[in-house]
Each structure stands twice: as C-alpha cells, then as structure tokens.
Amino acid sequence: MIRREIGALNSNVNLKELGILAEHIHWNLDSATLTQQTLTLGQGSLSDKGALCVNTGKFTGRSPKDKFIVKDAVTSNTIDWGDINIPTSEEVYNRLYDKMVKFLSDKEIWARDCYAGAHPDYRLRVTVVNTTPWANLFCHNLFIRPTTEEQNNFEKEWLILQVPEFEADPAVDGTRQGNFTIVNFSKKVILIGGSAYTGEMKKGIFSVLNFLLPHEHHILPMHCSANEGEKGDVSLFFGLSGTGKTTLSADADRHLIGDDEHGWAEGAVFNFEGGCYAKCIDLSIEKEPEIYAAIKEGTLLENVAFFPDSNKVDFSDKSITENTRAAYPIHYIPNAKEPSIGGNPKNIFFLTCDAFGILPPISRLTKEQAMYHFISGYTAKVAGTEVGIIEPQTTFSACFGKVFLPLHPTAYAELLGEKLEKYADVKVWLVNTGWTGGKYGEGKRMNLKYTRAMIHAAMRGDLDEVEYVAHDVFGVWKPQSCPGVPDLILNPRNTWEDKEAYDQQALALAQLFVDNFKQYEDKASTAILSAAPKTSLL
Incomplete structure (x- = not known):
C-alpha cells in the first residue's frame, strides 16, 4: 500500500x-480546496452566493x-x-x-x-x-x-x-x-x-x-453568546432556542466575541470557537443581516433546499429539516473581535420566552437568584414550534445547556456564584422576550424595540439608580422606569386586565419551577434554595 x-x-x-x-x-x-474536492466528489453544490451546500x-x-x-x-x-x-x-x-x-x-x-x-x-x-x-x-x-x-x-x-x-x-x-x-x-x-x-x-x-x-x-464554561462595547464592557447572553440569544447579541455597535460557547476565567471571557454555526431557517437580510451576509464563498450550508430550477437557497424550505445550518469563520461577521477574548463581564442576561406572560420584561437578580435561575434554565415553547404543542409548555434546561454538562448542574452554579461574589460589580438580569398582557393566545409578544431598549439601558448603566420593586411571587427586582420603555410594561401584572388571573398564573408557573428544581435540591446550597419563588401569596 x-x-x-x-x-x-x-x-x-x-x-x-x-x-x-x-x-x-x-x-x-484551505477552504477553497476543500470546497472544490467536495464538488468533484459529487458530495455538494454551490449556491448563487458561492456557499457550499451539502446534505448530512x-x-x-x-x-x-x-x-x-x-x-x-x-x-x-x-x-x-x-x-x-x-x-x-x-x-x-x-x-x-x-x-x-x-x-x-x-x-x-x-x-x-x-x-x-x-x-x-x-x-x-x-x-x-x-x-x-x-x-x-x-x-x-x-x-x-x-x-x-x-x-x-x-x-x-x-x-x-x-x-x-x-x-x-x-x-x-x-x-x-x-x-x-x-x-x-x-x-x-x-x-x-x-x-x-x-x-x-x-x-x-x-x-x-x-x-x-x-x-x-476552575473556569466556568458557558453556553452563551458574548459581545463587547467600545469601552471594553462585556455582556453575556444565555438563552434556549427561541429566546432571542442570537438576535439580541448581534449588535452593530458592539464587537462579537462569540455566538455560542465561552469560558469565564480570572479576568477574561473567551470564545471556545473560531466560527459560528448559525441556524438559518427563515433567514433574511432584514431580520439578521450579519448572518445573511456571511453566506458566501467558504461557508458551509447544511440541509438547505434551492428554489426550483436555480441555485438560490430557499431559507424558508423545511423539507429536509428545520435545523438548517450555516458554518462560517467568525471573521465573516464584520464586527467580530479577534482574538475572541474580552475582560470580565459587566452584564449577564438570562433570556427567557415566557409564554405565560408572568415574568417582567427585565429584572435584576441577586447572586442567589442568579444561581437559581441559572440552574433552572427556563423558557416556554408555544403552539407551532413543535408537532403536538397546542398550549404553552415549560422547558427547563439546566445552565441553559443541560445536554452538554458532564458535571452536576450545581457545580456550574456554584462556580457562577463564586464569580459573582468575587466580581461584585457584575450585574445579572432576567429578560422576558415572551408575552405580556396575558399568556400566549391572549396577550401579545414583547416588542423587540422595547427589549433592545431595556438591554441597552442596562449596559449603559441607566438602570443603576432607578427605583426597584420585588416581584410578589418570584422575588426578582423590577425597575420602575427605563428610557424608551412605557412604565406600564415594566410591571407585568399591570398589563393584565384580570389581575386575579395573573396572580393565579404566576403561582402556577412558580410551582412548575419548584417541581423542576426538586431534582437538584439534594446538592443545592441553602442560599440557592432560598431564591425559589413563592407558591402561595398567603
């Protein structure tokens, strides 16, 4: 041989x-040679933008x-x-x-x-x-x-x-x-x-x-995106599918450190990857211009379909899978930072799409609450996202990525708590990108314009000196004012016409949190357990 x-x-x-x-x-x-070899072997085809399209x-x-x-x-x-x-x-x-x-x-x-x-x-x-x-x-x-x-x-x-x-x-x-x-x-x-x-x-x-x-x-690995402002302030965005992690971390005024996997070492947040593996179902230049522009020569597109009699990708086509993907180097994003390293985070955002309309659109978390919600990793799926879902369904994924955790989730939460204790100026926020004024089917989805305004206000420090009120059930701290956002929206109970219905739904959601957390109670500290929501208003 x-x-x-x-x-x-x-x-x-x-x-x-x-x-x-x-x-x-x-x-x-190099990418050009690998692309040409794929074409020669008949294992892929080129899109009209020069991206290599393959079927897995x-x-x-x-x-x-x-x-x-x-x-x-x-x-x-x-x-x-x-x-x-x-x-x-x-x-x-x-x-x-x-x-x-x-x-x-x-x-x-x-x-x-x-x-x-x-x-x-x-x-x-x-x-x-x-x-x-x-x-x-x-x-x-x-x-x-x-x-x-x-x-x-x-x-x-x-x-x-x-x-x-x-x-x-x-x-x-x-x-x-x-x-x-x-x-x-x-x-x-x-x-x-x-x-x-x-x-x-x-x-x-x-x-x-x-x-x-x-x-x-003793480094905290994180399933999150990260970006950095012109003054070197780093923000982290945790969130399960559909919460807005990619959308909200993509900011033309900030440098992208990475979109998915990071580590938090002493004094540094660093990307694990040298590229992005972006979902591209329903991708459009209007909704996600940076990702759309990255679909070009050198990019790998997986399981996409073309418009008939063309090599133009139909990003809305789900005939192969909804999990269509684009893999490209991080420098394909114009404002990406290389090397992909920043300092300690200044703000951490836990994103949740609460389809029950209970959680505030933004709230400040104590260290204990941050650890509790980190372990919980909550969001809700709504009708249409998966076959058979006709009512909102809660989804809990520990540390916003349970399937990737070899250690017990409390090990990562304790590491987070140590970081927050050591770097006391780090602020942790819970952001609800889901429903307001009622649950799914009754209320409406939170306006993206308001969500962006709240996140930008938090990053600028505009929420540092405003008045805060604790949520009656979840105990998280609600700002009572925010530039560019109506005061009414900041207090979700006020957006519901039926206040008693809100209270009952809040207690029901709290019970779901408590029931989910039972699997972690034996290894969770007293401090973490103290941050659980109330299941009774009495």
Missing part, C-alpha cells in the same frame, strides 16, 4: 502511531441518546451519570476504535490540526480526522485555526475520529443503534460513527471543555 500525505500545512501528528493507516491523507487544506443524510441534528462517556478511573466518581451522561465501558470503546481505524485502512481521509479555546493558557489542541472534505471544512470554519508558526509546533492533545460510513453492530458493540458518539477522557479521543451531522463534533468538544475547565482550571 502506498501512503501519501497531501497538505497545505504539514502536521507533526503521526496518524500511523494511532493505528490510522489510510491510503491518502489530506492535511490542513439520515441525521440532521445531534442524537443525544447515542452519546456515551467511557466510565473509568478518571470519570467514575466525577461525571453526573444518568440519562444525559450515559456510561459505556473501556471494552466497548476499544472494540469500536479498533474497528474504525481498520475501516479507514484503504480510505481517503482529511485531517486537521486546530484549537478549541481562544485563550492560549486553556485551549485544547485537537486533531480531527474526517472521511469527507466538507466535514473537514466545517472543522476549518468552527474550530480555531493555528497560525503557521503554531502549526509548526503543534502537538495533538485530543483526537476526533468522525467516520459516518462506519456503523456499529448494537448486538456486538454495545451501542443503542448503528450511530454513536463516545467520549474517552483517559485516551482523549472522541469517536463518531454512523452520523454525518457535523454538530456532533462541535458539541463533543464542548462537552469535553465543560468537564475539563471546571475540574482542572
């Missing part, structure tokens, strides 16, 4: 030592029930085992690793050296091996690209082996079905088989950082 290595930048990583004896290895290719096949999203962590001496007593962190054995991992590298023995593969983490003191050195050029383009765009000098001195720390064409045999290999993701913290390897969905690589490394950074460096 003739083994050839072809690449724009050589690598110090010897895949042969890892048992990977592929026939052709393409190292660290059977899987158009992550498969959390098929993600496993090897239970061994490193993880046995540290991982929060359960439905999220599913254990598997070293034997299962070793068997699948051996099968996967054997499968690659006569294949053409694409390999890349990259970083996860913009902070030079805490970044991971990651080598990725893919079996398609477009998956390697995803890694080029989403992970941090080493400089030529860094590349010359690169030493692998973690390995991602992504082989969609290889499927496990559940009866023999110990998986749930043919596709799988296995994280091995001892071997520092992530195996991905049976799924071509690229987000498995991105979130696999995010889960790794969510374990290593708190465990080894």
Whole structure:
C-alpha cells in the first residue's frame, strides 16, 4: 500500500502511531480546496452566493441518546451519570476504535490540526480526522485555526475520529443503534460513527471543555453568546432556542466575541470557537443581516433546499429539516473581535420566552437568584414550534445547556456564584422576550424595540439608580422606569386586565419551577434554595 500525505500545512501528528493507516491523507487544506474536492466528489453544490451546500443524510441534528462517556478511573466518581451522561465501558470503546481505524485502512481521509479555546493558557489542541472534505471544512470554519508558526509546533492533545460510513453492530458493540458518539477522557479521543451531522463534533468538544475547565482550571464554561462595547464592557447572553440569544447579541455597535460557547476565567471571557454555526431557517437580510451576509464563498450550508430550477437557497424550505445550518469563520461577521477574548463581564442576561406572560420584561437578580435561575434554565415553547404543542409548555434546561454538562448542574452554579461574589460589580438580569398582557393566545409578544431598549439601558448603566420593586411571587427586582420603555410594561401584572388571573398564573408557573428544581435540591446550597419563588401569596 502506498501512503501519501497531501497538505497545505504539514502536521507533526503521526496518524500511523494511532493505528490510522489510510491510503491518502489530506492535511490542513484551505477552504477553497476543500470546497472544490467536495464538488468533484459529487458530495455538494454551490449556491448563487458561492456557499457550499451539502446534505448530512439520515441525521440532521445531534442524537443525544447515542452519546456515551467511557466510565473509568478518571470519570467514575466525577461525571453526573444518568440519562444525559450515559456510561459505556473501556471494552466497548476499544472494540469500536479498533474497528474504525481498520475501516479507514484503504480510505481517503482529511485531517486537521486546530484549537478549541481562544485563550492560549486553556485551549485544547485537537486533531480531527474526517472521511469527507466538507466535514473537514466545517472543522476549518468552527474550530480555531493555528497560525503557521503554531502549526509548526503543534502537538495533538485530543483526537476526533468522525467516520459516518462506519456503523456499529448494537448486538456486538454495545451501542443503542448503528450511530454513536463516545467520549474517552483517559485516551482523549472522541469517536463518531454512523452520523454525518457535523454538530456532533462541535458539541463533543464542548462537552469535553465543560468537564475539563471546571475540574482542572476552575473556569466556568458557558453556553452563551458574548459581545463587547467600545469601552471594553462585556455582556453575556444565555438563552434556549427561541429566546432571542442570537438576535439580541448581534449588535452593530458592539464587537462579537462569540455566538455560542465561552469560558469565564480570572479576568477574561473567551470564545471556545473560531466560527459560528448559525441556524438559518427563515433567514433574511432584514431580520439578521450579519448572518445573511456571511453566506458566501467558504461557508458551509447544511440541509438547505434551492428554489426550483436555480441555485438560490430557499431559507424558508423545511423539507429536509428545520435545523438548517450555516458554518462560517467568525471573521465573516464584520464586527467580530479577534482574538475572541474580552475582560470580565459587566452584564449577564438570562433570556427567557415566557409564554405565560408572568415574568417582567427585565429584572435584576441577586447572586442567589442568579444561581437559581441559572440552574433552572427556563423558557416556554408555544403552539407551532413543535408537532403536538397546542398550549404553552415549560422547558427547563439546566445552565441553559443541560445536554452538554458532564458535571452536576450545581457545580456550574456554584462556580457562577463564586464569580459573582468575587466580581461584585457584575450585574445579572432576567429578560422576558415572551408575552405580556396575558399568556400566549391572549396577550401579545414583547416588542423587540422595547427589549433592545431595556438591554441597552442596562449596559449603559441607566438602570443603576432607578427605583426597584420585588416581584410578589418570584422575588426578582423590577425597575420602575427605563428610557424608551412605557412604565406600564415594566410591571407585568399591570398589563393584565384580570389581575386575579395573573396572580393565579404566576403561582402556577412558580410551582412548575419548584417541581423542576426538586431534582437538584439534594446538592443545592441553602442560599440557592432560598431564591425559589413563592407558591402561595398567603
């Protein structure tokens, strides 16, 4: 067998030592070459804007029930085992690793050296091996690209082996079905088989950082976006899908640090990524001009469809999936900050779409309330967002990203509390981008203009000296005035015609919070538990 290595930048990583004896290895290719190779192989097509469009096949999203962590001496007593962190054995991992590298023995593969983490003191050195050029383009765009000098001195720390064409045999290999993701913290390897969905690589490394950074460096990993003002003031935006995290963090007057994954070290917030993986369903130049402009040459579009007889993308087309995605380098956003590092945050915003119309449009949180709401990670889904939903449904996701947390959620909340204690000038806000004047179907959605005005007022410090009143049920502190916002809106009870109906709905929502929190009570501190909402007005 003739083994050839072809690449724009050589690598110090010897895949042969890892048992990977592929026939052709393409190292660290640029985006133009990867795009052309994808087209030549018939694996994609170009949009009218020059973006590479591909189909990820059977899987158009992550498969959390098929993600496993090897239970061994490193993880046995540290991982929060359960439905999220599913254990598997070293034997299962070793068997699948051996099968996967054997499968690659006569294949053409694409390999890349990259970083996860913009902070030079805490970044991971990651080598990725893919079996398609477009998956390697995803890694080029989403992970941090080493400089030529860094590349010359690169030493692998973690390995991602992504082989969609290889499927496990559940009866023999110990998986749930043919596709799988296995994280091995001892071997520092992530195996991905049976799924071509690229987000498995991105979130696999995010889960790794969510374990290593708190465990080894006392750094808080965060599922949030971050931006920075001209004076260096950093704001963080946490929120589940549909709360406005992307929309509200995209601000022409502020520099984007990152849109999804960050760490909070001593005196620094830093992006984990070198790019953005933006949802692009219903994308338009009017609603999200920065993302729309990033759809160009070098961008990878996943699972989109074209208008008939054209190569123009129909962003409203959901025929393949609603989870259409665009992966592009962060410098495609004009006001992105590079390197993607800022100072300590000045303001932290927890975004929630409260479809019950109860929570104030903006409220200030104490340290204890911040920890409680961080663990709760509340929003509500409304009719039309998913099949079968006809009434608002509460959704709780611990730390606004429960499925990516290897440790117990209280570990992250305690870290947040320590940061807030140490940096007492950091302000935490709960922002309701959902309903006012009644619940979904009766009230109306909060005006985006008012939400932006409240967030800008908080960032400018305009809410520092105004009067605050505690919410009767949730105890959060409501400002009684805000520039550019009618006073009536700041007090949600006043926007309801039936005040008694508001009170009853508030208590009902509070009970949902309390019921959800029962799963964390045994490990939550007294301070956190003290911030729970009231379930009775008596």
